[in-house]
Amino acid sequence: MNDLTELASADAYCRHLVRRHYENFSVISRFLPADVARDLTRIYAYCRCTDDFGDESGDQALARLRSWRADVDAMFSGDAPIHPVLVALRDTVERHRLAPQPFVDLIAANVQDQTVNRYASWEELHAYCMLSAAPVGRMVLGVYGVSDRRAGSLSDDVCIGLQLANHAQDVQRDAAKGRCYLLESDLQKGSVADAVRALCVRARELLRSGVELEGLVPRRLRTQLALYRLGGNAIVDRIEAIGYRTDRVRPVVTPAMKLTLLARAWAEGLREQGRTQARPQTV
Numbered sequence: 455m456n457d458l459t460e461l462a463s464a465d466a467y468c469r470h471l472v473r474r475h476y477e478n479f480s481v482i483s484r485f486l487p488a489d490v491a492r493d494l495t496r497i498y499a500y501c502r503c504t505d506d507f508g509d510e511s512g513d514q515a516l517a518r519l520r521s522w523r524a525d526v527d528a529m530f531s532g533d534a535p536i537h538p539v540l541v542a543l544r545d546t547v548e549r550h551r552l553a554p555q556p557f558v559d560l561i562a563a564n565v566q567d568q569t570v571n572r573y574a575s576w577e578e579l580h581a582y583c584m585l586s587a588a589p590v591g592r593m594v595l596g597v598y599g600v601s602d603r604r605a606g607s608l609s610d611d612v613c614i615g616l617q618l619a620n621h622a623q624d625v626q627r628d629a630a631k632g633r634c635y636l637l638e639s640d641l642q643k644g645s646v647a648d649a650v651r652a653l654c655v656r657a658r659e660l661l662r663s664g665v666e667l668e669g670l671v672p673r674r675l676r677t678q679l680a681l682y683r684l685g686g687n688a689i690v691d692r693i694e695a696i697g698y699r700t701d702r703v704r705p706v707v708t709p710a711m712k713l714t715l716l717a718r719a720w721a722e723g724l725r726e727q728g729r730t731q732a733r734p735q736t737v
Contacts, residue, residue, distance in 0.1 A: 464541035465492065468499035471539070475502055486678060493546045493597045494678075499539045501560060501590055508564030509631070515568050523561045530554040552596045556589030571633040576656070579637060584610065587617035598675045608667035612679070615660030616686045622653040623689050625700040650698040654690045661686045 472495050486494065507518045529535045529544050546552065563586035573579040591609035595601070621628070621635035625646070628634060640649035664683030668676045685707070692705035 460541060461545060464538040465496070467538040468495050468542050471499040471502050487674065490597065490674070493550070494594065496539070496542045496546050497590070497593045497597070500543050500557065503537075503539050504560050504564055508567050516565065519561055519565050519568075523558065526554070526557055526561065530557075546597065550597050550599070552593065556592040556596075559585045559589040567633070572638060573635060574638045576637060576639075579635065580614065583614040583617050587613040589613075594675075594678075595671075598672055600671055600675070602670060605667060605670045608663040608670070611660040611663035612667060612682060612686075615657045615663070616682060618653050618657035618660065619686045619689045619693075622650050622657065622693050622698075623700055623704060625650060626702065626704055629701065646701045647698040650693065650700055654693055654698065657686060657690055 504519075504522065507522050508515055511518045525535060525537060525540060529540050530547070535541050535544055563582065566582060566585065570582070573582065588610040591613040592606065595605060595609055600606075625634075625636065636646065636649040636653060640652045661683050664679055668679050668683075671679060688707050689705065692707060693700055696703060696705055
C-alpha cells in the first residue's frame with residue numbers, strides 16, 4: 455500500500471474524522487501520551503462513523519447500520535475488517551481486551567433514532583442515553599484498564615450529562631431532523647426555554663459525578679476526564695447566557711474558550727494529584 459501500511463493508513467483516516475467534526479471541547483487532549491491519544495482517536499472515529507451512518511444516510515440508515523453491526527460483530531469474532539476505522543480499532547480492542555457491548559450499544563442507539571423521535575419521560579430518555587452516551591465512557595475506561603464498578607457508574611453519569619448538554623444545545627438542529635430530545639413532560643408544563651433549562655439542570659447534576667470519578671482513575675486520565683466535565687458545563691453556561699433559546703440559535707464554545715478549558719483541566723488534574731499524594735496511606 456504505497457508508503458503506508460494498512461494500519462497507518464487506517465489511523466490517518468481516523469485522525470481525519472476527528473479533525474473535521476466540531477466538538478464543544480478537545481476530545482483528544484494534547485497532554486495525552488501518543489499511544490493513548492491514538493487509541494482514543496480510534497474510538498472517537500468509531501463513534502463518529504456510527505453516528506454518521508445513523509444521521510447522514512437518509513432512507514438507507516437502517517440498512518447501513520445493520521451492515522455496520524455485522525462488520526463490528528465479525529471484527530470481535532476475529533475476522534479481518536475492511537473499513538479503515540475497524541482496521542484501526544481492532545488493534546485497540548485486542549490490546550486492551552475491550553468488550554463488544556459498548557460498541558454494539560452505540561449502534562443500537564442509532565437504530566432507535568430511526569424510529570423514536572420523542573421522549574415522554576426522563577426514564578425513557580435516560581434509557582436511550584445509556585445506549586447512546588454511556589458506552590463511550592466505558593470504552594475510554596477500558597483503554598485505561600479501569601474496571602471498578604463505582605467508576606463505571608460515575609462515568610455513565612458524566613457521559614449522560616454531556617449528552618444532555620448537547621441535546622440542549624442542538625434543539626434547532628434536531629428539529630430540522632424531525633427529532634426532539636426535550637422531555638414531553640417538561641414541554642407540557644412550560645415553554646421550550648423551560649424545557650431546555652430543565653435539561654441543563656439535569657446535565658449539571660450528572661456532570662458533578664466527574665469530580666469523584668477523577669479521583670478514582672489513573673493520573674494521566676484525570677485531565678481528559680476533567681476536560682469532558684468542564685466542556686459540558688461550558689456549553690450549559692453558553693445556553694444559559696442566551697436565555698435557553700436554543701430553538702432559535704445554537705451557542706458554541708469558541709476556540710479561545712476551549713484553550714481555557716484545557717488549561718483548567720490540566721490545573722485541576724494537578725490539584726487532584728497533590729491531594730492524592732497527601733492522603734495518609736493505610737496498611
